[in-house]
Amino acid sequence: MNIYVKGHISCYELEHVARLFYPKAAVGNAAHGAEVVAARLSAHHMLAAVRLNGKCTVRLAKRDLSLNAKQLEYAHSLMLFNLLCDVTATRPAWGMLTGVRPVRLIHDMHRKNMPESEIEAFFKQKFLVSDEKYALAQKIAATQAGIIAKNKPRSYSLYIGIPFCPSRCSYCSFVSRTTAESAALIQPYVDALCAEIEDIKATAERNKLTLETIYIGGGTPTSLTAKQLETLMNKVAECFDLSAVSEYTVEAGRPDCTDFEKLCVIKNGGATRISINPQTLSDNVLEAIGRKHTAQDILNCFADARKAGHTNINMDLIAGLPKDTVSGFEKSLDGVIALSPENITVHTLTLKRASSIVIDNEADAYDDVAKMVSLSSKKLADAGYAPYYLYRQKGTLQNLENTGYTKSGSECLYNIYIMEEVHTILSAGAGGSTKLVKPGEKIARIFNYKYPLEYLSGADEMHLRKKGVDDFYAKYFDMDT
Ligand code: SF4
Incomplete structure (x- = not known):
């Protein structure tokens, strides 16, 4: 599928609408007879068209000359969205809404004292978000409001990144190296990380930040x-x-490298929360995504974590993995619920370019993902879990969301802080992104080197870049806040 847009100053919204239905569509001229989603604005008309399976469907409307460029782009996007819903017989649950943080939109509107009726109209009438998704976003915003209100202007969180894994999962798009290919780098990396943590401590003290x-x-x-x-x-x-x-969270991630000894080290080191991420409890699916362990290994790891004294555990699942089915996903969900972890996070598979799933072009088979996501929200509610944070990513199957669920009182604060951009995150490690936040006003970013080798040789440069933290606080914060 190709996307062809002409006549607008910005094509972003129209391309986004086309990609809701055809996530892998390429932008540009299509060969004669090829499948295409087209939007063309002329002096007097707006045209939206789809050529699919040799059949062409076209809609034409008069251009409203009173609209500005942004309004025209919206009107044309709406026309294209409705056409694609009809042609494909599907209706994306988040409607035409762009952006990764729908809950943040609600917080921003509350800050501006917008009435609830206007917020609802923005989501449901303007962007055609379903009742179900709007209710979900509203519920999460209400849960987060009390937590966000307690944040102080100079609060911050510390993120420490370990870019190594025992093997690479087929859906992975992170900057992560296998331990086998990076063996010689790992100890120097830990040493460099310790030096950077000292640097961050000094930066935080200079700027009177509270961790x-x-x-x-x-x-x-x-x-x-x-x-x-x-x-x-x-x-x-x-x-x-x-x-x-x-x-204090540590991702204990995968059972193929997490043993009882490490779980005790994490507990004794002061962590208050860990994450053990099965993604699925189906051996078949684990094999398909390149994991070198079984579902039983995950159950054993969870039991070891409880034995080591961990009382706050998150478990991640992914809807839409290769070889998974709705009933298989349901079994994984039931299995995780039976363990009774404090948090369960349900992700929707994301098709990033760096993952081998995209390269292998396998994604077309995963059309039950919406059912999996709906099932998880119902089953988790029945089991006493409430949604507390949510985000979307570009390239997510059916443009669905990732949602964190929690037992009452076990919300992960860090997830809320980072997703809703509540306060500064100072990051250490390769690929780290330091995000400087003055709530509701200003956000700036400082990036570390992306790969471990660059990170090891670039410590001085990163130290210089981090001076930007001092500049940010000097520029945007009063001395007495
Ligand atoms: S998806 Fe797999 S390979 Fe990628 S960071 Fe997570 S555990 Fe590692």
Whole structure:
């Protein structure tokens, strides 16, 4: 499928609408007779057309000369959206809404004191979001409101990235190296990370920042040895007052590199929350995504985590994985619910260019994903879990969402802070993105080097870049806040 747009100053919204239905469509002229979604604006008309399976469907409307460029783009997008809904007999649940943070839109509108009726009209009438998805976003916004209100202007979270994994999953688009190909880099990486954490401590002190949460993610942090993990967590404990931190998460990720010893190291190192991510409890699907472990290994890892004293555990599932079915997904969901973790996060498979799923072109088979997502929201509600954070990603199957569910009182603060851009995140490690936030007003970013090798040789340059943190606080914050 090709996307052809002509006559607008910006094509973004029209291309987004086309990609809701054809996520892998390429932009540009189509060969004669090829399948195409077309939108053309002329001096007097708006045209939307689809050529599919040799059949062409066209809609034509008079151009409203009173509209400005943005309004015209919206009107034309709406026309194209309705045409594509009719031609494909599907209606995306998030309608035409773009952006990864629908809940953030609600918070922003509340900050502007917009009446609820206007917020609802924005979602449901302007962007055609379904009743179900609007209710979900509203529910999450209400849950988050109390947590966000407690945030102080100079609060921040610390993110530490470990870009190594025992093997690469077929759907992965992260900057992550296998431990086998990076063996010689891992110890130097841990040493460099410890130095950067000291640097961050000094930066935070200079700017009078208060640490709220810590998150060690990846990659797979437990791909480090128990000793390396201990070194890293000791450094964190030495630099920061853990007793004053509200939450400390370590992603224990995959059972093929997470044993009882590491789970104890994490617990003794001060973590208050871990994540064990099955993605599925089907051996068949685990094999299809390139995991080198079984579902039983996940259950054993969870039991070990409880034995090691972890009382706040998240488990991730992914809807739409290769070889999975609606009933298979339901079994995975039931299996995870039976373990009774404090959080369950349901992701929708995302088709990023860097993942081998895209390269293998296998994605077309996964058309039951919407049923899986609906099923998870119903089953988790029945099991006593409430949604507490949500985000969307470009390239997600059927443009659906990723939703974190929680037992009452176990919301992951870090997930809310980062997703709703509530406060600054200072990041350490390769691929780290430091996000500087003045709530509701200003956001700036400082990037670390992306790959471990560059990260190791570029410490001085990153130290210089991080001076931007001081500049941000000096420029945008009063001395006394
Ligand atoms: S565990 Fe996560 S980061 Fe590692 S390869 Fe799999 S998807 Fe990528």
